[in-house]
Amino acid sequence: MFPRFTYVESRLEIGSPEAFDADSPRELAEQAADQIKFVIRNERPESVAAILTEPIGGTSGGYPAPPGYFERLRKICDRYDVPVISDEVITGFGRCGDWSGIDTEGVVPDMITFAKGVTSAYVPLAGVIADDWIGDVVRDEGYDLGQTFAGHPVACAAGRAAIEAYDDHLIAPPFCVSRSEIERAVDAFDAAIAETFE
Numbered sequence: 001m002f003p004r005f006t007y008v009e010s011r012l013e014i015g016s017p018e019a020f021d022a023d024s025p026r027e028l029a030e031q032a033a034d035q036i037k038f039v040i041r042n043e044r045p046e047s048v049a050a051i052l053t054e055p056i057g058g059t060s061g062g063y064p065a066p067p068g069y070f071e072r073l074r075k076i077c078d079r080y081d082v083p084v085i086s087d088e089v090i091t092g093f094g095r096c097g098d099w100s101g102i103d104t105e106g107v108v109p110d111m112i113t114f115a116k117g118v119t120s121a122y123v124p125l126a127g128v129i130a131d132d133w134i135g136d137v138v139r140d141e142g143y144d145l146g147q148t149f150a151g152h153p154v155a156c157a158a159g160r161a162a163i164e165a166y167d168d169h170l171i172a173p174p175f176c177v178s179r180s181e182i183e184r185a186v187d188a189f190d191a192a193i194a195e196t197f198e
Contacts, residue, residue: 055101093117
């Protein structure tokens with residue numbers, strides 16, 4: 001998400017200190033969200049269509065945002081009437097232990113974009129989930145959008161089957177584990193490897 005920062009969470013040190021000079025993950029979350037606020041205010045809120053974000057930055061190394069970041073981002077966007085879009089192409093459909101990665105942050109976005117996991121990657125399919133207020137605008141006022149290829153029956157059938165399988169037993173305990181459980185397992189593995197090679 002923000003590749004140029006430093007903070008230590010468990011055993012992981014990320015990036016470099018140039019972008020934000022934070023002493024803790026909480027302080028980093030505040031500074032990073034405040035940077036978004038600065039940009040919104042600097043560009044004028046009415047000129048910002050939305051904030052598009054990944055719950056876990058895929059191209060920046062798979063790092064999660066520091067605790068509190070998304071809650072602060074949501075409050076800032078609400079204050080300035082800027083929609084939040086969560087890109088769930090990488091994090092959706094159980095990959096983070098819940099239906100969407102943003103669900104693990106306790107924040108509700110205005111829109112969610114998704115792909116890949118919706119069909120368990122067997123067939124290409126993508127989509128968008130929008131809050132009621134966005135759906136109402138599109139329904140009542142229309143939206144000029146041309147599609148040359150959409151709604152393929154095989155892709156939709158694969159998506160429906162995958163969602164049913166997820167809902168039946170894959171996105172539910174005991175198959176889903178929390179981030180802290182994974183971190184404990186990785187730490188134990190690291191300790192065992194270190195002990196082996198001492």
